[in-house]
Amino acid sequence: MAETAVAVQSDEHHAHEDHHGPRGWLKYIWSTDHKMIGMQYMFTGMFMALIGGFMAYVFRMQLAFPGISVPLYGQVSPGEYNALITNHGTIMIFWVAMPVLIAAFGNYLIPLMIGADDMVFPRINRLSYQIFFLSAVVLLASLFVEGGGFGGAWTAYPPLSAVAEYNQTDLGSSLWLIAVALEFVAFLLGGINFITTLMNSRAPGMKAYDIPLVCWMIVIASILFMLSVGPLLAGAVMLLFDQTIGTGFYDPARGGDPILWQHLFWFFGHPEVYVVLLPALGVTIEIIATFSRKKVFGYKLMLYTVVATGVLSFFVWAHHQFIAGIDPRMANVFTVTTLLISVPIAELCFVIIATLYGGSITLTTPMLWALAFVAEFLIGGVTGIFLGASGADIYFHDTYFVLAHFHYTFFPIAIIGTFAAFTYWFPKMFGKMMNETLGKIHFWGTIISFNVIFIPLFVLGMGGQHRRIYNYQHFPDLAGPEMYQLREIATVALLVMLAFQLVFFYNCIRSWMSGEKAGKNPWKSNTLEWTTESPPGHGNWPADQMPNVYRGPYEYSHPDREEDYWPQNEPT
């Protein structure tokens, strides 16, 4: 009680938390505060990223130097290799990109940026994280059960995923599937919260077009996720029944259809690309507007374009199945829709370039990450056009060209986008500035080594190197020294990239311990999260000082004002 009394004296507002909320270490488990839940998602996601990165290290070592005993791991068996690549993909998409970009930043930013004190359903929010945490535990447990982790690739095509005699991982594959399904449930709960919060809990005066674009993007991503994941959830139940009780949904011998899974999977899988892309794009736009000191070029244009992209993304899924035996007439239709979707994406790039044009640009670390996102994602997008055309895809399908292509989309999204957001909002989250020099060393080290990893893989793919092969020495065409050199370059670059992440962790800890104090608004930005303390207390603003909104989020360099920014909550 003494504690409570002190809190009441010092700050009426914080007393609220101490009085009602759980105390001590329990607050890390039972907190309903959106910022705490966002942090939990972020640190869980970063922890999983380390595991996913470690897996990449192990199988890249095996690919470049087949048969060696990998330091910190040992010899890689073929079964382990399959489990490693499968779980690397699964982890990086479902336990890194989604929790960090959508759940962590969505949770942290949406209430702050729309001027609310929390999510509309704080307890559902907490439940969402708890289910997510459980799903991560189930996934990690699946790696250590008898038979090892699931090795049927992250797409889990039947019959390989459905029949234990084929995949040899009876328990591993079921646990993998359960983990993924639990993860979907967690994000459905989170998504409903995000959408409802954005719709209903905006600060007084904040109209639809006054919402910062990153909030729009996260919410549109949540809607895309919600509308695409259902069929896959149903499909996952069917696959689980095939695995465990012996139904034949995907077994052609019993009247089932293995292609059905591919349809259900990719009907979700392709919108999923945009689910993770949109938050990263939103982050980029916020950062670029702030550091160009310019209004976003075409706020509504951008928003409508994103909605169009989202709608279109539901009609492109079969471009993943051009060689799966689908009707060639269908392949033509999906080629057209796939090529069409590059139009809005190109438009988004032009909007960003037009925002930069004539701006007064400061190359801070977050700005570098944001610019790198656009540049690197562009390479991913352009190489996608080859794969979207069914004619070219028949050659490229399942080669390293595909692999390099989607790493050029997912790496900018999940890693570059995350670093952009993290370095930009670090002052808000921890109240300290990050070290710029260390930040730039980390940036250049990561970006250069990233390109050195994946450009050779494009070349290898065009040379005919297939994915998901344990040891290329068994394939005379792929075992020549010119191919091994490229593989070795990629692996060494990966080691360099992983080493540069140490700079990042050192920078985080150093800045958190002894960084310069950030103040409320270190970047002189307009959006509402910069009008409160860094880090914000429980409830974000004192209860009697909740912000009102008077204008859009990007009023930089307004000609009538001396200051080059104009916070959204400043009365005219």
Place this chain on the structure above:
Amino acid sequence: MSFPKPQATLRSATGIPTGRLAVWWLIASEVVIFGGLLGSYLMHRLGHPEWADAAAHTNTWIGAFNTFVLLTSSFTAVLAHKAAEAGDGKKAAKLLVLTMGGAVTFVLVKSAEWAYEISHGYTITANNFWSFYYTAAGLHALHVIAGAIIMGIIAADAYRGRELQRVELIGIYWHFVDVVWIFLFPLLYIAK
């Protein structure tokens, strides 16, 4: 521990109460789950006319009785909503308990039906029609059970005059569960 609602929960920029908005989004996500499952079933059914032989062994009369039970329970859910709007929590709670009675009847009848079918060899692995039959109806039955449990919690609150707006929300959800069954009944029972 009573949970203090944040301001965010009480705001309503759209003019629609937050709870109702969320329930509609929840239903949107459920629609695609059932949509995916039933879409897969339909595609298979069209490709396999011989499934009609298996479907002939489902009992249309039991299905029809359950349809009647569910529809009636939706009616009491509407009456509960009306009572809650009028501020009569006790009456709303009683009507919700009646609705739960419908749910329990539905599940009991379904259990008896399944027990009969399974004992005659029509198990979930018998062929793919039965696989879809048990998966789709089973998923629906889970929704009935979950809905009934939540209804119990809401009825207990409503009886004490608390959180009366939730009576409407569980009603919306209950109608959704009903509508799913309206799709399942013809697809699994009537189409022979």
